[in-house]
Amino acid sequence: MSNTLLACDSLSMRFGGLVALNQLSLSVNAGEILGLIGPNGSGKTTFFNVITGIYQASEGRVDYQGHDLARMSAQEIYRAGVTRTFQRSRLCLPLSIFDNLMIGNHRRLDHGLWFNLIRRDAFRRQFEEQYAKARELVRTFSAPLAERLLEAAGSVNMIDRRRIEICRALISEPTLLLLDEPSAGMTHEETRELMDDILVVREHMPGLSIIIIEHEMNVIERITERCIVLNFGQKICEGPYAAVAADRQVQEAYLGTA
């Protein structure tokens, strides 16, 4: 196997008496697309929230490029190159599409008072540079959308909002991208297009690894190289999609025991 990018070691997350993640250990290889599947409430989104610092893990470690993500704040984790999308859209709808993309681009921008207030020429250069970059990225997903960057994010339809969210997670060129159910609320055709776009982007960013949570099994089958199945916060199976889908334990977790 290639080198490991992220390794969780007996990671647990408890909310009072509820155990959302139970001694979970798994690893992600550099450059791979890993599918994370499992029934509702199996701990997939909790896993994302723990490794992005939204929740503080109850115990365990998350090794990532020499850091322990379980002990870092969300801000530090972002700066270390881990970005994500949310299951329910978290765009700032009154702000422009460009504004939303720049929120994702935070670590590439200069936030000094002096730079922003006084050195307006330098600000203009940075703005124009970033605008061109944002436009180019959005164009990979949708050419018409790339011409609407200065419109409010609330004025575009759901598919475009999802595209903006993915672009917001991609624009700072992360090392690890976490996609939380990107197909939610979209048709099969739209989902397929979106996945094609993500694969195109990945070709431009060779180092990028992706973990994707998805209920659309044909998405998982088509784009992932490996899958991990969670149930009750534990890993119950791991391997290529075909092997996982044939696993008896997985079928029971999804369909119940016969």
Place this chain on the structure above:
Amino acid sequence: MKRLIDPASVFPALASMAGITLFAVLFLHAESQEAVLGLSAGAVVILLLLARFGWNTLAAASFAGHSRTGQGAVVIGVLIIVAAFYDQHFPLLMLATVLLYIVVCLGLNLQFGYAGVVNFAGAAFFGIGCYTAAVLAGHTALPHLLVVLAGGVMAAVIGSLLILPVLRTYGHYAALVTIAFSILFRVFIEVNDALGGPQGMRVPGMEIFGWQLNDSLAFGDIEISFYANYVLLALAMAAVAFMLVRRLERSWIGLNLDAVRLDETACAAFGIDVARWKITAFTLGNFLAGLAGSVYAMMTGFVAPNAFTFGDSLILVSIVILGGIGNPWGLTVAAAIVLMLPEKLQFIQEYRLLLYAGLVILILLFRPGGLMPRQVRNYLPGWKP
């Protein structure tokens, strides 16, 4: 109307400013209650008619395309009003008060218009500036420009005591913290004899490099009210504060503040330090309030606790909401309306809080964006992709 006038030309902006200036002069000049009422009603009808013909979008486009000229026109408009009432104290005092309140409201706009930190203690921070000026100008030989600066710094420093409780609470609870502070401030001043207690304190007039702002200027037979000095000073302050807030909004910092208001979880996931930007907005906003307060105290020559009540803080908040949360132009217009109307319409005086409350409810119900709703951020005016 769009077919008749090119929206890219500077004409709509200049014509609007000329109209507003003319109206302001007539309004301030009107003596009888009937005349004031008639003018107000007339203005509403004319504005509605103009809006019907699309004048406001035309003027907005024109202002956006010629922002420098537009801002210059506003300054000239104020100077024309000063010239029209050069020897009358009352209209000039009112004008200076409006300009200083605009500075305070620009600060509030930073706080809750952008960063979402609700502040119901605006009048208290204004009051801290007033009392700082009263103490420093009355009892020390500190140059008055430094006194003004100290007023701002004092408000920012005392405001920082509130930062911890404000950061640790959300929404309504943060608002309650500031309400408590606003009441605390007034009680503290009232029981504090060193600060004059309920009777208040006298404040000496301002002096900048030997220029006594409380001396009337006389050219031969023409004597100019000393309040004209304060109008000029307040105008300069309002202009600088306006530019500051505008530039802040049109930068990555403005974006951070908006993001903090709209979604703290998304902020954290993208490395935005929520506490840092809330503190920046809160401190800068209080600084502006204190700055305006210290000039106001030296202008009126007197400070007393009953000028800084919770009700006064509510008026400040209602100005920002009426104008259009997040829009500096909106609060400028709203400050003029909210402060001048009750002064001219005597019978409103007693019911002014009632009137503002009603207005705010109507605005929130029917036009939540305010009189002049905020537009999507435009980082570089006139820039096109």
